Amino acid sequence: MTTPGLPVTPGTPPAGGPLRTGGADDGAATATAGALLRGWRERRGLSQLELALRADSSARHISFVETGRSQPSRAMVLKLAEHLDMPVRERNALLLAAGYAPHYPETPLDDPAMAELRQGVEQLVAAHEPFPAVVVDGAYNVVAANRGILLVLDEVPEELLRPPLNAMRLTLHPDGLAKKIRNLPQWRAHLLHQMDRQLSLVRSPALKELYDEVAAYPLAPEAGDEEVGEVGGRAPFALPLRVEHDGHLLSFVSTISTFNTPMDVTVSELALETLLPADPETTKYLRQQLGS
Numbered sequence: 421m422t423t424p425g426l427p428v429t430p431g432t433p434p435a436g437g438p439l440r441t442g443g444a445d446d447g448a449a450t451a452t453a454g455a456l457l458r459g460w461r462e463r464r465g466l467s468q469l470e471l472a473l474r475a476d477s478s479a480r481h482i483s484f485v486e487t488g489r490s491q492p493s494r495a496m497v498l499k500l501a502e503h504l505d506m507p508v509r510e511r512n513a514l515l516l517a518a519g520y521a522p523h524y525p526e527t528p529l530d531d532p533a534m535a536e537l538r539q540g541v542e543q544l545v546a547a548h549e550p551f552p553a554v555v556v557d558g559a560y561n562v563v564a565a566n567r568g569i570l571l572v573l574d575e576v577p578e579e580l581l582r583p584p585l586n587a588m589r590l591t592l593h594p595d596g597l598a599k600k601i602r603n604l605p606q607w608r609a610h611l612l613h614q615m616d617r618q619l620s621l622v623r624s625p626a627l628k629e630l631y632d633e634v635a636a637y638p639l640a641p642e643a644g645d646e647e648v649g650e651v652g653g654r655a656p657f658a659l660p661l662r663v664e665h666d667g668h669l670l671s672f673v674s675t676i677s678t679f680n681t682p683m684d685v686t687v688s689e690l691a692l693e694t695l696l697p698a699d700p701e702t703t704k705y706l707r708q709q710l711g712s
Contacts, residue, residue, distance in 0.1 A: 431701075453497070453518035454486040460504045461486075463620075474503040494520045507557075507622050526685035529563060538564075548694050552672070556580035558618075558689030559626045560587040567710055568695070572663060572670075573597065588615070592634045599640035602662040602669065608639075612657055618630075651661035654685065660698045668705055671698040 461471050467565065468486070476497070485500075492500070498516050502512040512522035527533055545553040546564040554570030562585040573581070575632055580589070580596050592597045592608060594690075615631045638656040659671040672695035684689035696699030697703040702706075 423710060439519050444484075450522060451517060452488055453492070453514060454488045456484040456514050456517055457482075457500060457504075460506055460510075464504055466504075471500065476574060492518060495555045496525075508575075508682055509622055509624075509685050512685065513623070524685050524688075527559075527687075529686060534686075541690070541692075542558060544692060550696065550706040552695040553692060555588060555690055556587050556623065556690050557686070558624060558691075559630055561585065562587055562590075563690070568706060570696075571706070571709055572665065575600065575665070586630065588630060588634050592637050594638055594643075595641035596640075597663065598637070599642040600664045601640075601643055602664060603660070606645040606659060607661055627650060658698075661695065665705075668701075670702045672696060672702065682701075 461468070467479075468482040471477075472479045472482045475482075475496070475678050478500075484498075485492045485496075489557065491545060494515065497520065498511065499517055501514055508524050512524055512526075515522055529538065533671075540654060541564050545555060545564050547692065548568065549566050550568050552572050553566050554562055554569050555564040556562055576590060576596050580593060588611065591601075592598050598608075599605055608611060612635055614629070615627065615634075619627055661672045663672070664672045675694050675696060677694075678690045679687050679690060697706065
């Protein structure tokens, strides 16, 4: 999954790193299936009875599973995970904690079996041109990008564009795109909140390490600190990303898409982010620069 001019690494390991079966601390690796189940049930705000009704079970059985008095079947583990809307990686972790083999494979993106996926993703990002679009894995490693992204990043120093390429580092590093973002404090807070929310759902040492790294970056001295509020007497419908490029102020809103009902851990963690123009001037500029 590469785009000419942008060095990316399709063989980047899946974002989540090694499967762990507990919380964020080191002791989490010994968490039982019951503890994991209870944690996810409470996170979803469900009582034992509510979960039992959804899974065609009984509150007594759910209670026994959570306390370790009962061993759930493999089918029941998968059913409970589905009704708790657990991420695919976490479903595998729950199965492992219950003593079963993982249900979902984790196939590297450069595996021949992923050829059709890679082709489809490349076509998808290209179809969004001239608007910037990028595909990242669960730790924001770039696996595909289009010419719109190249345009936005063409003033980023070469050393930051060496693989492995990471979207969060490129955006928030003080020598990266951050120095061109006019509303950096707002956008930085948005990105850190997005990562924090993701960490609450998936135990990923790689993502936690990345979060700690980018959260510690100082604000780029050249960056702007404008607060995006009402424009033309009305509030924007979404927080825009406002970036300077070659003397022009570009304004984007971000949309994120993921695969529906993924059957592979790697696929489940891929996300397409598209930067759509937030004003006619940005649309005009992109079309002039990219000829679309």
